[in-house]
Amino acid sequence: MRPITKLPRLLRPAPSRHGSSASSERWTARATRDPFTKEAQLKGYKSRAAMKLIEMNQKHKLFSAGMTVVDLGYAPGSWMQVALENIAPRGRILGVDIIPALPARGASTIQGNFTCPGVQASIRRFLSDPERGRLRNSQIFRDGEAAEEDVQEASRGYIERERMLGGEAHGEGHASVDVVLSDMSEPWPIVEGMWKASLSAPYRMMNTSGIRVRDHVGSIDLCNAALLFCIDVLKPGGSFVCKFYQGPEDRLLRNRLDAVFERVVQDKPLASRQESRENYFVALRRRARVDKAEVMKMPWTDEAVE
Numbered sequence: 653m654r655p656i657t658k659l660p661r662l663l664r665p666a667p668s669r670h671g672s673s674a675s676s677e678r679w680t681a682r683a684t685r686d687p688f689t690k691e692a693q694l695k696g697y698k699s700r701a702a703m704k705l706i707e708m709n710q711k712h713k714l715f716s717a718g719m720t721v722v723d724l725g726y727a728p729g730s731w732m733q734v735a736l737e738n739i740a741p742r743g744r745i746l747g748v749d750i751i752p753a754l755p756a757r758g759a760s761t762i763q764g765n766f767t768c769p770g771v772q773a774s775i776r777r778f779l780s781d782p783e784r785g786r787l788r789n790s791q792i793f794r795d796g797e798a799a800e801e802d803v804q805e806a807s808r809g810y811i812e813r814e815r816m817l818g819g820e821a822h823g824e825g826h827a828s829v830d831v832v833l834s835d836m837s838e839p840w841p842i843v844e845g846m847w848k849a850s851l852s853a854p855y856r857m858m859n860t861s862g863i864r865v866r867d868h869v870g871s872i873d874l875c876n877a878a879l880l881f882c883i884d885v886l887k888p889g890g891s892f893v894c895k896f897y898q899g900p901e902d903r904l905l906r907n908r909l910d911a912v913f914e915r916v917v918q919d920k921p922l923a924s925r926q927e928s929r930e931n932y933f934v935a936l937r938r939r940a941r942v943d944k945a946e947v948m949k950m951p952w953t954d955e956a957v958e
C-alpha cells in the first residue's frame with residue numbers, strides 16, 4: 653500500500669497561530685504511522701474512533717436495519733457514520749453534542765449539554781415524534797400536484813398521526829430507542845487553533861485533562877447520566893455502549909449496568925490506544941422491568957457492594 657504522508661484536515665489537529673507546534677508535529681507523526689487512522693481515512697470516516705465502534709459492532713451485533721439510535725457526544729461524527737451504515741435506509745439517528753458539528757447525511761442533531769434537563773427534554777420531544785426528523789411533506793409535491801389526502805396527512809399534528817398509526821404512542825419518547833451510544837468525555841478547552849474551526853472540521857475540546865482521577869470521575873458521571881436516560885428511553889432488549897476512563901468507580905457503574913441489562917461486557921477495542929485508560933462497557937438486552945430509583949440507590953463503594 654502506498655504510504656500516506658498527508659492526513660486529511662479532519663484527522664489533523666488545528667495548528668497554532670504561529671505555525672505547527674512541536675506537539676502538533678508529534679501528533680501528525682504518530683497519526684501518520686497509525687493503521688487505524690489510515691483505515692478510517694481510506695474508508696471516509698471523520699475520525700479513527702469509527703474503527704472502535706466497527707469492532708464493537710462486529711463482536712456484539714449492536715445494529716440492524718431500521719433501528720433508532722441516540723449518539724451522545726457525536727462530534728465530529730464518525731460513530732454516527734458507522735451507525736447509519738447499519739441502520740439505513742429506514743433507521744433514524746439523533747446526535748447530541750455541546751459543540752456544533754456538521755452531522756452525517758441523514759442524521760438529526762441537537763447542540764447542547766446532555767446533562768442539562770432542557771436538552772434532555774428536547775431529545776425526548778424528538779423521540780416522541782414518530783417521524784423522528786424525516787421529511788414530512790415530500791409526498792405532497794409528487795408530480796408537482798398535491799393529493800388531497802396528502803395535504804390532510806401533512807396538516808395533522810404528530811400526536812394525531814401517531815394515534816392513527818394504531819396505538820404506537822410512546823409518550824415522551826418512552827422506550828422507543830434501540831441503541832444508546834455514549835462516547836462523551838468531559839470536555840477540556842483548547843486554547844489555540846479555534847480560528848481554523850468550521851462545522852465540517854469542528855473546534856474540538858480535549859477529551860482528557862491528563863489528571864487521572866478527574867478524567868475517571870468525569871467519565872463516570874457522564875456514564876451515569878447516560879444510563880439514567882437509557883432506563884427511560886431504551887426499549888426492552890435495547891443496547892447501550894458507554895466510554896469511561898478506568899478507576900475505582902468502574903465497579904459501581906458495572907453493578908448498575910448489571911441491574912439494567914441482561915449481559916454486560918467490558919471492552920477495549922484494538923483501535924483504543926493501549927496507553928490510554930479509555931475503556932467501554934457494552935450493555936446488551938435491557939431488562940423489561942427496571943426500578944430507576946433502586947438502580948441509582950446502589951451503594952457507592954466497593955466495600956458496601958460486597
Ligand SMILES: C[S@@+](CC[C@H](N)C(=O)[O-])C[C@H]1O[C@@H](n2cnc3c(N)ncnc32)[C@H](O)[C@@H]1O
Nearest residue numbers: 701725727728729730731749750765766835836
Ligand atoms: C471523543 S468525542 C466523540 C467522538 C465521536 N464518537 C465520533 O466518533 O466522532 C467526545 C464528544 O463528547 C462531547 N461531549 C462531552 N461532554 C458532553 C456533554 N455533557 N453533552 C454533550 N456532548 C458532550 C464533546 O464535545 C466531544 O465532541
